[in-house]
Amino acid sequence: MTASEMRRAKRHLETTRKMKDMLPRFFMRALERRFSNEPLAWCMVGVPPELLKAFDLLWEWPENFGTICASRLVAPDFIKAAEGDGYSPELCTYVTNTMGYCKLWKERGEPPEESPIPGGMGNPSMLLGSGFICEPRYKWFQAIATRYLDVPVYSSDPLAPPWDVDPHDPRIAGHYKALLREDLQGQVEFLERHTGKKLDLDLLREILALSHKALAYWRDTLYLRKAIPCPMGATDYFSAIIPQMYMVGEQEAVDFYREIYHEVKDRVERKIGIVEEEKYRLIWFGLPPWFNLGFFNYLESLGAVVAIESTYNVGDWFEVDLDDPLEAIVERTWRRAVKMHEYGTEVMPELCNPAVFGGFVGSRMLEEVVREYSLNGAIMHLTRSCRAVSFGEVHTRNRLAELGVPSLIFESDMADPRLWSDAQIKTRVHAFIETMAGRSPAGS
Amino acid sequence: MSELATVARAAELNAQKEAHVQELRRESGRPVIGYLCCFAPPEMIRVAGAIPYRITGRPGEPTSEADAYMEPYGCSYVRNIFAQALKGRLDFLDGLVISHSCDMVQRLYGIWTYYRPLPYSRLFNVPHQVTPQAERFFMRELLFFKESLEQFTGQEITKERLAEEIALSNRIRARIRELYRLRLEHPPLIRGSEMLELLLAGGWLPPEEFLKLLEDALEEIGKKRAAQGPQRPRVLVWGSLLDDVAFYRMIEEAGADVVADDNCIGFRVFEKDIPLSEDLVEALKDHYFINFQCPRTDRGPGRARFDYIIQRAQEYNVDGVIGYIISFCDPHKFDYPDLRDYLRESGFPMLLIDDNYSFAPAGAIQTRLQAFVELLKSGRALSS
Ligand code: SF4
Numbered sequence A: 001m002t003a004s005e006m007r008r009a010k011r012h013l014e015t016t017r018k019m020k021d022m023l024p025r026f027f028m029r030a031l032e033r034r035f036s037n038e039p040l041a042w043c044m045v046g047v048p049p050e051l052l053k054a055f056d057l058l059w060e061w062p063e064n065f066g067t068i069c070a071s072r073l074v075a076p077d078f079i080k081a082a083e084g085d086g087y088s089p090e091l092c093t094y095v096t097n098t099m100g101y102c103k104l105w106k107e108r109g110e111p112p113e114e115s116p117i118p119g120g121m122g123n124p125s126m127l128l129g130s131g132f133i134c135e136p137r138y139k140w141f142q143a144i145a146t147r148y149l150d151v152p153v154y155s156s157d158p159l160a161p162p163w164d165v166d167p168h169d170p171r172i173a174g175h176y177k178a179l180l181r182e183d184l185q186g187q188v189e190f191l192e193r194h195t196g197k198k199l200d201l202d203l204l205r206e207i208l209a210l211s212h213k214a215l216a217y218w219r220d221t222l223y224l225r226k227a228i229p230c231p232m233g234a235t236d237y238f239s240a241i242i243p244q245m246y247m248v249g250e251q252e253a254v255d256f257y258r259e260i261y262h263e264v265k266d267r268v269e270r271k272i273g274i275v276e277e278e279k280y281r282l283i284w285f286g287l288p289p290w291f292n293l294g295f296f297n298y299l300e301s302l303g304a305v306v307a308i309e310s311t312y313n314v315g316d317w318f319e320v321d322l323d324d325p326l327e328a329i330v331e332r333t334w335r336r337a338v339k340m341h342e343y344g345t346e347v348m349p350e351l352c353n354p355a356v357f358g359g360f361v362g363s364r365m366l367e368e369v370v371r372e373y374s375l376n377g378a379i380m381h382l383t384r385s386c387r388a389v390s391f392g393e394v395h396t397r398n399r400l401a402e403l404g405v406p407s408l409i410f411e412s413d414m415a416d417p418r419l420w421s422d423a424q425i426k427t428r429v430h431a432f433i434e435t436m437a438g439r440s441p442a443g444s
Numbered sequence B: 001m002s003e004l005a006t007v008a009r010a011a012e013l014n015a016q017k018e019a020h021v022q023e024l025r026r027e028s029g030r031p032v033i034g035y036l037c038c039f040a041p042p043e044m045i046r047v048a049g050a051i052p053y054r055i056t057g058r059p060g061e062p063t064s065e066a067d068a069y070m071e072p073y074g075c076s077y078v079r080n081i082f083a084q085a086l087k088g089r090l091d092f093l094d095g096l097v098i099s100h101s102c103d104m105v106q107r108l109y110g111i112w113t114y115y116r117p118l119p120y121s122r123l124f125n126v127p128h129q130v131t132p133q134a135e136r137f138f139m140r141e142l143l144f145f146k147e148s149l150e151q152f153t154g155q156e157i158t159k160e161r162l163a164e165e166i167a168l169s170n171r172i173r174a175r176i177r178e179l180y181r182l183r184l185e186h187p188p189l190i191r192g193s194e195m196l197e198l199l200l201a202g203g204w205l206p207p208e209e210f211l212k213l214l215e216d217a218l219e220e221i222g223k224k225r226a227a228q229g230p231q232r233p234r235v236l237v238w239g240s241l242l243d244d245v246a247f248y249r250m251i252e253e254a255g256a257d258v259v260a261d262d263n264c265i266g267f268r269v270f271e272k273d274i275p276l277s278e279d280l281v282e283a284l285k286d287h288y289f290i291n292f293q294c295p296r297t298d299r300g301p302g303r304a305r306f307d308y309i310i311q312r313a314q315e316y317n318v319d320g321v322i323g324y325i326i327s328f329c330d331p332h333k334f335d336y337p338d339l340r341d342y343l344r345e346s347g348f349p350m351l352l353i354d355d356n357y358s359f360a361p362a363g364a365i366q367t368r369l370q371a372f373v374e375l376l377k378s379g380r381a382l383s384s
């Protein structure tokens, strides 16, 4: 494999550049606590980080570890180790990355030194899964706990209504919310059992308040990207989501998102765009190729900026009554599910995420997004190993075509760079840019 | 072709099942509701006055029609089913019921009903784990399903009729278990491909006729066959959906007998009766959700969730296990390494065939099957 020239990504914002200091500081703090053998959970997106924080629990995200391994190009080593154990190359590469990591750990008796973060992922005392969005996400921890780590697992299982039932029907809402509530209660009981602590509802309420404050800044920042020229692009976007996973509920995160908001607002006021001469405004669908985030800079070099992303996109759903903080988590989960439903969930109905991440632009929402963000085209990353996020792109392309917006679907992976070829991708991007050049911008 | 006349009759009927069902529809004036997978009870569909029809694929047929609507990286069975719908082969369906058994079929539901809406359609949502809250959800889902069927057909699903229907389907289950027991013999009195041919008829024949077919098969075998012929290695087939006899035939041609199975259309659905308890909704929940062993449901970590397969392998005295997984089938791909290792610990070698629902290239698969059968032969020789 020849090294890709798109490996190194350039961030444009001062605030996201500062993350270079902020995150290691955070990780070091966690590492220190880990050495004192405090309980540690491996978690999945879908587990509310606020809840973990309320238990003062240490946690790690194997999915995020996957993105880090991907961006440092060590993921293939772990993935190959998992394949050697019989795990299919078709499985989600975040999963096989973790499986390979666990396998090498078990063989060597210590965390694999290939790990890109110091100390690697720590020895978990529990696994907190979530079946939100895909089935690999509950089979994954089931398999880890069967094969590599004999620790207790709680997988939450939030289901969402299919696209053709009415979530505003109180019976339907009651049906789904009962499951959400009882599931969350189960999660709380599990955490109480395995941390030996009782959930402090007052603390959870405070944490949620801080978390939602940070998220409100982040949401408002994203809305600022409707401006022409676009003040913020995808490299900053994909970097700036990380504090949501680790630091929500902390003042530091509120400060971070407030700062980013002001920086982006200032750029809007001064009309500073991501590219000198903004020619095309794009929407990005799918997971990013974490090993080649410089791809977005490459697009920018052609005058194309990504103004909105479908994944991890936070919404309006978190402005809920915090009086009963557990009910607040249920409510924000359900509200988002309903919102997504209104936006069209015919191909991705499982968006019932109790955590802070949003995501997915439904097909009925496209018209609004295309108009408000003045979009000229869509780029869709078809990730072979993550069908959960990429299955449905063909349908979205069909819907966009009805709006006169062209799409480029290209195939690769979020963590495994072996499926990437600079030359091929450049050829396709060039052809696509020509298609867009032949049309007038949607917003004008 | 099977030398059993009953199986030959089933094969003939199955080959024309679309035409037969359309005839049935015309004659009875009842709507046909297609379904995939077994979480939403077909018994309910019947009691509501509709004809349940288990949709099957056509392995190996090109699925390029699906390309305009779904990505190449999808379960090839799902693509195959949707291609059938696009080709107009399922136009006779008045309704469609798809369970959220796995991600792929759930998405098939959305795409199908978006591009090819039907007079009636329902996604039957199924939790991924067996927990008290999941059980309660499943029961509510059953009631919503019942209500939606009643609305569509205008026929009430009464407790009495449901009990009758369940009793009938339990009689079918009992006959199927009897047929399975004939495979405890060595050599088995009914081959795997023959058994599957019969079971496939159950996916669309009216239950009374299906029951008759099974009874005829039992009678015919009782008269004609005694344990004779070569004693060949015995295998259990585990894995993704197999709704075509071609793969079992390949195994049989390679020199082994399929005597047991653990996949969608097989013993899994028939090994237990639906209890005719006071609360039938609860009984259906127990049967179709709790007791229905499928890797799509998370029953917690550890080996307990594989033990029933090992027990079945022991009970049927198999020499080895052949896994069949359709590409991009996550639920099965996740379980394979653990299952393989537990089987090995218990003395059962396992061969995995990873296929795109085409059984092709046949030569390559045949060679692997033959090599595995040779291995099993030597193992049997050693142990006997
Ligand atoms: S959503 Fe995709 S990337 Fe995330 S765990 Fe599921 S398959 Fe993997």
Ligand code: SF4
Pocket: B075, B076, B077, B078, B101, B102, B103, B104, B105, B240, B241, B296, B326, B328, B329, B330, B331, B332
């Ligand atoms: S074969 Fe696997 S992926 Fe395909 S429909 Fe069945 S369980 Fe789903």
